[in-house]
Amino acid sequence: MQHTSTQDTLVGLFVAAGIVGLFFLALQVSNLSSFTEQNSYTITARFENSGGLKVKSPVSAAGVKIGKVSAIHFDPKTYESVVQLSIDSQYNTLPDDTTASVFTAGLLGEQYVNLEAGGSEEHLKDGGKIEITQSAIILEKALGQFLFKSAEEKK
Amino acid sequence: MIEFLQQLGIKTRTSFTKLGRGTFFLLQTMSGVLSVLPRPRLLLNQMHSIGVLSFLIITISGLFVGMVLGLQGYYTLSDFGAEESLGVMVAASLVRELGPVVSALLFAGRAGSALTAEIGLMKATEQLSGMEMMAVDPIKRIISPRFLAGFLSMPLLAALFSAVGIIGGQLVGSGLLGVDEGAYWSQMQAKLDFQDDIINGAIKSIVFGFVASWIALFEGYDAIPTSEGVSRATTRTVVNSAFSILGLDFILTTLMFGDH
Numbered sequence: 001m002q003h004t005s006t007q008d009t010l011v012g013l014f015v016a017a018g019i020v021g022l023f024f025l026a027l028q029v030s031n032l033s034s035f036t037e038q039n040s041y042t043i044t045a046r047f048e049n050s051g052g053l054k055v056k057s058p059v060s061a062a063g064v065k066i067g068k069v070s071a072i073h074f075d076p077k078t079y080e081s082v083v084q085l086s087i088d089s090q091y092n093t094l095p096d097d098t099t100a101s102v103f104t105a106g107l108l109g110e111q112y113v114n115l116e117a118g119g120s121e122e123h124l125k126d127g128g129k130i131e132i133t134q135s136a137i138i139l140e141k142a143l144g145q146f147l148f149k150s151a152e153e154k155k
Numbered sequence: 156m157i158e159f160l161q162q163l164g165i166k167t168r169t170s171f172t173k174l175g176r177g178t179f180f181l182l183q184t185m186s187g188v189l190s191v192l193p194r195p196r197l198l199l200n201q202m203h204s205i206g207v208l209s210f211l212i213i214t215i216s217g218l219f220v221g222m223v224l225g226l227q228g229y230y231t232l233s234d235f236g237a238e239e240s241l242g243v244m245v246a247a248s249l250v251r252e253l254g255p256v257v258s259a260l261l262f263a264g265r266a267g268s269a270l271t272a273e274i275g276l277m278k279a280t281e282q283l284s285g286m287e288m289m290a291v292d293p294i295k296r297i298i299s300p301r302f303l304a305g306f307l308s309m310p311l312l313a314a315l316f317s318a319v320g321i322i323g324g325q326l327v328g329s330g331l332l333g334v335d336e337g338a339y340w341s342q343m344q345a346k347l348d349f350q351d352d353i354i355n356g357a358i359k360s361i362v363f364g365f366v367a368s369w370i371a372l373f374e375g376y377d378a379i380p381t382s383e384g385v386s387r388a389t390t391r392t393v394v395n396s397a398f399s400i401l402g403l404d405f406i407l408t409t410l411m412f413g414d415h
């Protein structure tokens with residue numbers, strides 16, 4: 001009988017350890033605790049060029065992450081990139097003349113959407129649109145322009 | 156030439172017959188799983204010998220794999236000044252790939268081979284036919300509890316492996332190499348998704364647990380009842396499990412993470 005009860009304890013400890021491991025992975029390792037889809041709202045921004053932006057790229061305002069990119073698609077009528085941003089609902093006081101720009105974190109870092117608040121009294125609501133946008137700076141394009149310019153100057 | 160073709164035909168046919176027997180065996184085992192539930196003691200004993208006794212090898216291997224990943228990742232990432240991403244690298248490789256795969260390989264080597272040898276020996280010493288004589292179904296009494304125990308233990312072991320590995324990576328990364336501890340965790344949390352990474356990793360480990368337990372039990376049950384037969388069956392368990400785990404891992408990875 002003594003033997004069985006030790007065995008029970010060991011199995012119990014093993015299962016508990018396994019479940020603690022799963023919880024550790026869910027809470028400490030992944031983003032489950034920080035940001036969930038439920039309490040967020042979606043706004044759309046149209047960019048002439050969204051560069052290397054991807055779904056799940058961060059959306060930040062004043063350097064703080066407040067949401068993420070939930071979808072990107074191409075509009076075949078206006079030839080623009082339509083980016084859906086899902087913003088944490090605790091930040092629901094963004095003015096409706098907010099500017100969205102695609103920035104790069106560091107020289108070669110990942111791209112993210114930066115929101116800069118305007119001065120309007122009205123707030124952006126779920127399904128709202130950001131009118132003023134600034135495209136991503138494409139490194140190749142910028143380099144090309146720079147080289148072209150310096151060649152012009154030499155003539 | 157004719158003989159060669161004949162041999163080839165026999166080989167193909169026997170392997171298909173074996174696959175058929177294996178599938179039939181699996182169905183029998185799964186239908187026997189329900190009759191384990193009224194006797195939790197059987198399951199508990201097997202959880203002990205399959206899960207608890209694999210605990211040590213899994214956690215220690217996980218710790219070392221995580222530490223090596225931390226060390227190796229640091230040398231590569233520091234060339235690009237991206238040491239801060241060490242946490243992402245360690246966690247993503249562990250949760251997505253190494254956790255489920257390495258723990259399944261260890262599981263097949265540690266628990267699978269023991270299962271095959273045990274059941275093969277039971278067959279060789281006619282304990283299984285003895286049970287049948289006493290109108291006890293050996294599938295329900297012997298095989299199903301072991302199958303269920305393996306199936307339940309594997310995801311827990313894989314989660315432990317990944318968790319311990321990530322801690323090991325952190326120990327080496329921020330303890331030894333000076334990566335910022337906050338960056339290690341926060342970058343990891345920002346990059347790893349619960350659904351895409353953790354759940355998919357868990358699905359992998361469930362599939363591997365299912366397959367590894369099935370192979371181990373079937374090889375034992377199907378072993379030629381001699382000492383040589385049991386030894387061959389044990390070898391086959393480890394080899395076939397390793398092949399199936401790695402092959403399935405490739406398929407599951409393309410299905411789960413193919414697009415990013």
